[in-house]
Amino acid sequence: MTKLFYSPGSCALGIHVLLEEIGAPFELAKVNLAAREQFSADYVKVNPKSKVPALMRDDGSVLTEWPAIATWLALNHPDKGLLSLExxxxxxxxxxxxxxxxxxxxxxxxxxxxxxxxxxxxxxxxxxxxxxxxxxxxxxxxxxxxxxxxxxxxxxxxxxxxxxxxxxxxxxxxxxxxxxxxxxxxxxxxxxxxxxxxxxxxxxxxx
Ligand SMILES: N[C@@H](CCC(=O)N[C@@H](CS)C(=O)NCC(=O)O)C(=O)O
CATH class of the missing domain: 1.20.1050.10 (Glutathione S-transferase Yfyf (Class Pi); Chain A, domain 2)
Known part of the structure; x- marks a missing residue:
């Protein structure tokens, strides 16, 4: 299942909003930035950049960078009208x-x-x-x-x-x-x- 790596109130909130707007099932995985979990060995395996958001897709591959994640989500759910191609x-x-x-x-x-x-x-x-x-x-x-x-x-x-x-x-x-x-x-x-x-x-x- 799609998994969003986020920290509460970070820029990942915008991606979280898009996932809720889309309404397809997803999981949340919290990365506590205050506790510097973005640098933990486990998270670096997910995102070597040590940043949130990171989106793990159904095939296990990870997408990073807010604009790329948002674009990918919108293009995969064209019925939601989140990105006009006009x-x-x-x-x-x-x-x-x-x-x-x-x-x-x-x-x-x-x-x-x-x-x-x-x-x-x-x-x-x-x-x-x-x-x-x-x-x-x-x-x-x-x-x-x-x-x-x-x-x-x-x-x-x-x-x-x-x-x-x-x-x-x-x-x-x-x-x-x-x-x-x-x-x-x-x-x-x-x-x-x-x-x-x-x-x-x-x-x-x-x-
Ligand atoms: N260029 C990245 C920036 C992401 C970013 O800076 N995320 C912040 C949270 S809002 C972060 O993970 N900070 C942790 C750190 O810098 O150690 C994107 O567009 O996704």
Whole structure:
């Protein structure tokens, strides 16, 4: 059976949401990042990158990297409409996913949460965190504009891009305890109201 390796409230939450939206059976395998289980010999056998999410498919092979996992899941369940293959829609979906995963997460949140990854010098950490916050704020403004006249990033239908934005919204609202811009906040509330999202949050102990 498909197995998602996750840590509660991590970026794997977005993949967990997609699995719940799809509704096919899957198992959860918790990797406690706080206890550094991502570096354990057992987990390194699953994902030598020591990161979550990782998705073990039915044939035992493991897929890593948020955009790849989300794309693979959406393509395997085309009836769920999580990834339109219409040229403009597809390009815009990937644009949003990449902005969340590669820029806001990797460049923004990593600076805020792990400034030591950007500078070994503790005296720099305040400036590194401030730069991370700037990247996050700029991203939220961009997403706010995108959502000004739409329920979801692609229009009326939720896509993998919304699941990516959701984990980021969760971090801003629940971890940083910062307000979300109006349209992004409405999107966050809309996502939380979806039964699949509520179930993923509850199953991660985050409800
Ligand atoms: N590029 C990876 C990033 C995944 C990632 O950074 N995951 C974090 C949790 S949100 C992680 O596993 N961190 C553990 C660590 O860095 O030691 C992806 O897109 O899936």
């Amino acid at each position: 040229k403009e829609q597809l390009a815009r979906t990937l644009e949003a996913v990449d902005y969340v995963c590669a820029s806001l997460h990797m460049q923004g949140f990593t600076r805020v949460w792990k400034p030591e990854a950007f500078s070994p010098n503790e005296a720099d950490h305040g400036a590194v965190k401030a730069r991370g916050q700037e990247i996050i704020d700029k991203g939220l403004i961009w997403f706010d504009g995108e959502l000004a006249s739409k329920a979801y990033l692609g229009g009326a239908q939720m896509s993998i891009a919304d699941a990516a934005l959701f984990y980021l919204e969760f971090w801003v609202a629940e971890r940083l305890k910062q307000p979300l811009p109006a349209h992004v906040g409405a999107h966050y509330a809309r996502m939380r109201a979806r039964p699949a999202v509520a179930k993923a949050l509850a199953d991660e102990g985050l409800a």
